[in-house]
Amino acid sequence: MRYVRFGALAVGFLCLTACTRTMENASSVTDLAEVSVFAMDTYMYLTAYGSAAETALAQAETRIAELENKWSVTLETSEIYAINHSKGTPVSVSDETSSLLRFSLDMSEQTDGALDCTLYPVLSAWGFTTGSYQIPSETLLAQRFAQTGYEKVQCNGSTVTLPEGMQIDLGAVAKGYVGDLLAEQLRAQHVTSALLDLGGNIQAVGTKPDGSAWRIGLRNPFSEETFAVLEVADLAVVTSGGYERYFVGEDGETYWHILDPETGQPARSGLASVTIVGQEGRRCDALSTALFVMGREKAEALWRQAGDFEMVLVTDTGEVFLTEGLEDVFSLQQDYADMPTEIIRR
Ligand code: AMP
Ligand code: MG
Numbered sequence: 232m233r234y235v236r237f238g239a240l241a242v243g244f245l246c247l248t249a250c251t252r253t254m255e256n257a258s259s260v261t262d263l264a265e266v267s268v269f270a271m272d273t274y275m276y277l278t279a280y281g282s283a284a285e286t287a288l289a290q291a292e293t294r295i296a297e298l299e300n301k302w303s304v305t306l307e308t309s310e311i312y313a314i315n316h317s318k319g320t321p322v323s324v325s326d327e328t329s330s331l332l333r334f335s336l337d338m339s340e341q342t343d344g345a346l347d348c349t350l351y352p353v354l355s356a357w358g359f360t361t362g363s364y365q366i367p368s369e370t371l372l373a374q375r376f377a378q379t380g381y382e383k384v385q386c387n388g389s390t391v392t393l394p395e396g397m398q399i400d401l402g403a404v405a406k407g408y409v410g411d412l413l414a415e416q417l418r419a420q421h422v423t424s425a426l427l428d429l430g431g432n433i434q435a436v437g438t439k440p441d442g443s444a445w446r447i448g449l450r451n452p453f454s455e456e457t458f459a460v461l462e463v464a465d466l467a468v469v470t471s472g473g474y475e476r477y478f479v480g481e482d483g484e485t486y487w488h489i490l491d492p493e494t495g496q497p498a499r500s501g502l503a504s505v506t507i508v509g510q511e512g513r514r515c516d517a518l519s520t521a522l523f524v525m526g527r528e529k530a531e532a533l534w535r536q537a538g539d540f541e542m543v544l545v546t547d548t549g550e551v552f553l554t555e556g557l558e559d560v561f562s563l564q565q566d567y568a569d570m571p572t573e574i575i576r577r
Contacts, residue, residue, distance in 0.1 A: 407516025
């Protein structure tokens with residue numbers, strides 16, 4: 232499903248939420264190109280301005296298709312499929328795939344294993360890979376859990392070796408990496424104003440055409456609404472939350488798609504959503520998933536130590552914690568003005 236639109240239009244937005252967009256009226260007139268595409272299991276909306284925008288977005292769409300063809304877990308011709316069906320024999324992959332895998336493994340190290348690209352067998356036991364949700368039996372979970380562990384993946388140069396029975400899935404970092412590659416491509420094509428919404432992974436290129444910051448809506452994890460807005464330029468804003476994919480079991484409990492690699496169970500760290508803001512989409516993507524698993528205290532410790540990202544945490548009791556670097560660019564929406572908000576300082 233896709234559409235492409237281009238023309239000289241009156242523009243000016245923007246408030247993007249995980250997956251929703253609102254357009255507002257504005258005064259300036261400029262070239263606007265838009266592409267909407269379903270890829271990597273999500274709806275992606277690309278918007279760019281300027282004379283190079285139409286061509287650049289058409290090429291971006293081609294690029295997304297290329298990367299999806301490499302990284303799809305289910306497509307039999309993908310490089311990830313080849314790795315997952317290699318029965319322990321070494322597989323030669325493209326530079327992009329080995330670079331993304333190495334990045335994911337590196338982020339696993341940096342997050343004490345909270346990010347783990349080998350959880351696919353466990354995710355499928357829960358039905359998160361197909362939508363046929365179920366609470367797996369302890370036996371099945373134990374059996375699948377034994378087939379995980381990022382430290383067992385070998386990636387030397389362009390050669391990947393995965394022990395038989397294991398399966399990898401780069402879904403927790405791929406969209407962020409795609410955002411980086413697309414932003415780089417757009418900048419090289421002299422696009423200075425674009426907003427890429429890759430299913431909750433937002434990548435801002437430059438500013439709005441009028442020079443003001445992009446307004447990115449943050450979704451309330453307990454409803455469909457936007458509870459706050461971040462104003463950013465040239466940054467990635469990536470959110471992970473339990474609300475994105477979940478089911479309610481026969482026991483009445485809610486089970487979501489982000490798993491704790493230590494247990495194989497949905498991560499219950501006390502957080503309902505984690506938004507990371509930083510220069511690199513891939514790093515923001517990896518961190519949003521990992522910090523959701525790690526919880527507030529460990530997330531704060533990592534923030535202090537790393538120094539290259541900012542974050543907004545929403546706890547499962549509806550409190551907001553944001554790091555001091557976002558203080559001046561974060562604002563609660565009117566209906567959420569009373570939401571308890573605390574600034575995390577260094
Ligand atoms: P994201 O939306 O970026 O937070 O990624 C979540 C997706 O990554 C899930 O739908 C799973 O496919 C996969 N996943 C779940 N838990 C983890 C984890 N702890 N580490 C890495 N990938 C995970
Ligand atoms: Mg992620």
